[in-house]
Amino acid sequence: MSLPTLLAVDWGTSSLRGALLNTTGAVLDMREFPRGILTVLPGEFENVFNTCFSDWMQTPGLLCLMSGMAGSRQGWQEAPYCACPAGFAELGQHAVWLQAKRIALVPGLSCLNAGPLHIPDVMRGEEVQIFGALHLAQRDSATLVLPGTHSKWVQVEHGRVTHFKTYMTGEVYALLSQHSLLSKTLDVTGAFDRATFLQGIDQSQQSGSVLHHLFAVRTLGLFNRMPASAMTSYLSGLLMGEELRTQIHAVQNGQVILVGNENLTMRYALALSHLNIDSQCLGAQATWAGLFALAATLTEIP
Amino acid sequence: MSLPTLLAVDWGTSSLRGALLNTTGAVLDMREFPRGILTVLPGEFENVFNTCFSDWMQTPGLLCLMSGMAGSRQGWQEAPYCACPAGFAELGQHAVWLQAKRIALVPGLSCLNAGPLHIPDVMRGEEVQIFGALHLAQRDSATLVLPGTHSKWVQVEHGRVTHFKTYMTGEVYALLSQHSLLSKTLDVTGAFDRATFLQGIDQSQQSGSVLHHLFAVRTLGLFNRMPASAMTSYLSGLLMGEELRTQIHAVQNGQVILVGNENLTMRYALALSHLNIDSQCLGAQATWAGLFALAATLTEIP
Numbered sequence: 001m002s003l004p005t006l007l008a009v010d011w012g013t014s015s016l017r018g019a020l021l022n023t024t025g026a027v028l029d030m031r032e033f034p035r036g037i038l039t040v041l042p043g044e045f046e047n048v049f050n051t052c053f054s055d056w057m058q059t060p061g062l063l064c065l066m067s068g069m070a071g072s073r074q075g076w077q078e079a080p081y082c083a084c085p086a087g088f089a090e091l092g093q094h095a096v097w098l099q100a101k102r103i104a105l106v107p108g109l110s111c112l113n114a115g116p117l118h119i120p121d122v123m124r125g126e127e128v129q130i131f132g133a134l135h136l137a138q139r140d141s142a143t144l145v146l147p148g149t150h151s152k153w154v155q156v157e158h159g160r161v162t163h164f165k166t167y168m169t170g171e172v173y174a175l176l177s178q179h180s181l182l183s184k185t186l187d188v189t190g191a192f193d194r195a196t197f198l199q200g201i202d203q204s205q206q207s208g209s210v211l212h213h214l215f216a217v218r219t220l221g222l223f224n225r226m227p228a229s230a231m232t233s234y235l236s237g238l239l240m241g242e243e244l245r246t247q248i249h250a251v252q253n254g255q256v257i258l259v260g261n262e263n264l265t266m267r268y269a270l271a272l273s274h275l276n277i278d279s280q281c282l283g284a285q286a287t288w289a290g291l292f293a294l295a296a297t298l299t300e301i302p
Numbered sequence: 303m304s305l306p307t308l309l310a311v312d313w314g315t316s317s318l319r320g321a322l323l324n325t326t327g328a329v330l331d332m333r334e335f336p337r338g339i340l341t342v343l344p345g346e347f348e349n350v351f352n353t354c355f356s357d358w359m360q361t362p363g364l365l366c367l368m369s370g371m372a373g374s375r376q377g378w379q380e381a382p383y384c385a386c387p388a389g390f391a392e393l394g395q396h397a398v399w400l401q402a403k404r405i406a407l408v409p410g411l412s413c414l415n416a417g418p419l420h421i422p423d424v425m426r427g428e429e430v431q432i433f434g435a436l437h438l439a440q441r442d443s444a445t446l447v448l449p450g451t452h453s454k455w456v457q458v459e460h461g462r463v464t465h466f467k468t469y470m471t472g473e474v475y476a477l478l479s480q481h482s483l484l485s486k487t488l489d490v491t492g493a494f495d496r497a498t499f500l501q502g503i504d505q506s507q508q509s510g511s512v513l514h515h516l517f518a519v520r521t522l523g524l525f526n527r528m529p530a531s532a533m534t535s536y537l538s539g540l541l542m543g544e545e546l547r548t549q550i551h552a553v554q555n556g557q558v559i560l561v562g563n564e565n566l567t568m569r570y571a572l573a574l575s576h577l578n579i580d581s582q583c584l585g586a587q588a589t590w591a592g593l594f595a596l597a598a599t600l601t602e603i604p
Contacts, residue, residue, distance in 0.1 A: 115508045117501065119518040120525050150483075150517065167513040168482070175477040180470070181452075199419065206417045209548040210512060211469040211541070215452065216421045223422050239513070246511040 004028055004059050008291035009049075011070035012036055012125060016048070017287075020056055025292040029056075037069045045076035049103075057102070063299070064103040065291045068125035071096065071105040081110035081122055087160035088131060088297045095298065104298060106291075111163050121166050125287075126152050126259075130161060132290025133259045133282045143250065144257045147240075147264040149174075153247045167243050176214065177232060185221040190229030194270065200237020201244070201271045210242045240271055251277055259286045306330055306361050310593035311351075313372035314338055314427060319589075320355055327594040331358075339371045347378035348401075359404070365601070366405040367593045370427035373398065373407040383412035383424055389462035390433060390599045397600065406600060408593075413465050423468050428454050428561075432463060434592025435561045435584045445552065446559045449542075449566040451476075455549045469545045478516065479534060487523035492531030496572065502539020503546070503573045512544045542573055553579055561588050 006021040014036035020029040033052050040048050050057075057064065071079035079096040086109055095104040108124030126146050133144060134156060144154040149170040155163045176182050203213055217235050220226040226234060255278040258265040265281040272279045308323040316338035322331045335354050342350050352359075359366065373381035381398040388411055397406040410426030428448045435446060436458060446456040451472040457465045478484050505515055519537050522528040528536060557580040560567040567583040574581045 115505060117505060117518075119505070120521045120527070121517065122521055122524065165510070165514050166517040167511060168516050169513050171482055172474070172478075172513060172516075175481055176474075179477055179481055180473055203417060203419060203421070207548070208467070209469060209544050211471050211474060211544055212467050212548070214470050214474075215423065215468040216419075219422045219424055222424065225422070242511050242513055246509070246514070 004056070004062060006292060006295045007053060007056055007062055007064040008288050008295075009053070009064060009066040009070075010068050010125060010128075010287050010291075011066055011075070012068045013038055016052060018053055018056070019288050021288060021292050025289065027288055037072070037075050045070065046099075049076075062102070063295055065106060065295050065298070066103060067106040067128040067287070067291060071107060072124055075105075077105060079105040079107040081124075082107045084109055084111035084164070085157075085160040085162045086127075088294055090160075091127060091131075091294060092298050106294065109161055109164070111161075113165070121164060123152055123164060123166070126154075127161065128290035128294065129259050129286040130154055130156065130290070131293060132286035132288065133257050134159070135289050135293045136282055136286060137257055137280060139257070141252060142255070142257050143252045144259060145243075145268060147258070147260045147268055151243060153243065153250075155250065155252070165247070169239050169243055173236060173239050176217075176235065182214065182217045182231075182235070185218055185228060186231045186235065187228035188232055190227075190232055192267075193230040193233040196226065196230040197233040197237040197267065197270070198274050200234040200239075201241040201274055202237075204238045204241025205245050205275075210238065213238050213242075236267065237271070240267060244271060244275060248272075248275055248277060254278055255280070257282065259283075306358070306364060308594060308597045309355060309358055309364055309366040310590050310597075311355070311366060311368040311372070312370050312427060312430075312589050312593075313368055313377070314370045315340055318350070318354060320358070321590045322358055323590060323594050327591065329590055339374070339377050347372065351378075351405075364404070365597055367408060367597050367600070368405060369408040369430040369589070369593060373409060374426055377407075379407060381407040381409040383426075384409045386411055386413035386466070387459075387462040387464045388429075390596055392462075393429065393433075393596060394600045408596065411463055411466070413463075415467070423466060425454055425466060425468070428456075429463065430592035430596065431561050431588040432456055432458065432592070433595060434588035434590065435559050436461070437591050437595045438584055438588060439559055439582060441559070443554060444557070444559050445554045446561060447545075447570060449560070449562045449570055453545060455545065455552075457552065457554070467549075471541050471545055475538060475541050478519075479537065484516065484519045484533075484537070487520055487530060488533045488537065489530035490534055492529075492534055494569075495532040495535040498528065498532040499535040499539040499569065499572070500576050502536040502541075503543040503576055504539075506540045506543025507547050507577075512540065515540050515544075538569065539573070542569060546573060546577060550574075550577055550579060556580055557582065559584065561585075 004020045005023045009018045016033045016035040070076045082094040094107040109127045112118045140159040141157045146152040151167040151169045258281045269279045306322045307325045311320045318335045318337040372378045384396045396409040411429045414420045442461045448454040453469040453471045560583045571581045
């Protein structure tokens, strides 16, 4: 049973990754290309896909399931957002089929916030990681966090995403550490400093605004109260802590499932543990597991 | 009584401004140079000053009082921060004298925040605007806001600054509108949109984090819920609103004195009025009034 049956593709903003899976979901082979959708001209998506994967696509009966920005308005073809609450059934129903039903684009998810403006929130690509992570963790209800440029805090109940919120944490961290006044006092080559990171977490739980707390990165340096090499850890703690301040009340069963690269999920796990919340970390395997599980439901659809 | 008696100088990061005042504090003449301290090499401050003001300094008995970054560690000579609570007396006592007591550098202010880390906060230049504004408003206790790259919220009681907090609002606004993903959906040439600005103010008063609220600038555009030309007003409202959310409880007597350029103070006045708080706006005259009032106390010092 090691014949390839699914080509799972994650076509994001900055990279294109594909994995060949067998009928048990095991990864037989994997490829990664620096061909994120930002590098692809309109009308060229099929050519780029063929260049990268046409040999694999020659396998008879092989299905290709694709998540990420390939289904965005700037991608191969738009797969409009699927409104929450949504689970596998809704994702499958809204998949967009290409190439005589050999390729399916997985739609992203949208939800509306509770406030008076009913502001929408969106994700694209993370939905597959969420369902993959739930499958790996053998759970059907959970709070998940997908850290990154735009962190997602996600509530899943009975196998359906009910609500989520995006935080621009990673992007704000990058802007501040590269372009702001603070960048002059930060030594970005400094190693991760656990104690200082947790000081940032603690400080962000205090009343007041993160726009104020950030200025401490300058003043603690000015008064020689913190070495420049520890400042990035403090800044990281302040910003992650701001997410936690507004989200820890919503964590289901005192446990969070973290999905993402180890460097980030390790920090969230540390911060959550400091605030007495358990966590479980999962990495890239969540994407392949999610696409595999989704493919299984798709082939059942008449 | 129109003889020049004081050269008031505001030497900041990006510009050097000077005003010649008579014995009643009226401005006789004013000059501005693109010679902020970032353009001046160490050891060259006296030369630059002489180039710009030596003709005025030939007036017999003329005193020069200088505020701003000229007194920072990277300036002409360091005038260490004066700890709060501090008023005119403390500023005068900690002034640093140059050129046979013809020039005095006004120190900045520092204070310690209440949290467990006792994080310091600092200002340099704003202290003179604060005392000038109080003089112009004929008040000795007030809440003041000095908007800008780094906004200051200041409490003054009986003529002394008791506490203040810095918010990196202006800098974060600039980073987001110039370098972030949001910059792609913003039309920065759009005129100020009052209604959308106030929607941003309202949204930021809701529970949740500004790091999340910011993402709406992308999603409202994605779903055609807000024109790109109004987005900068919404972003501006979200960030100013975050300051207000954490500071309006501390406003003394339901009124704020706003000091700064009209474009910014007008927006704060609008947002404050929307939240039922009165305000009074003052501009650059606060700097000259502050240095003049301080000079009067200095010459009384033995």
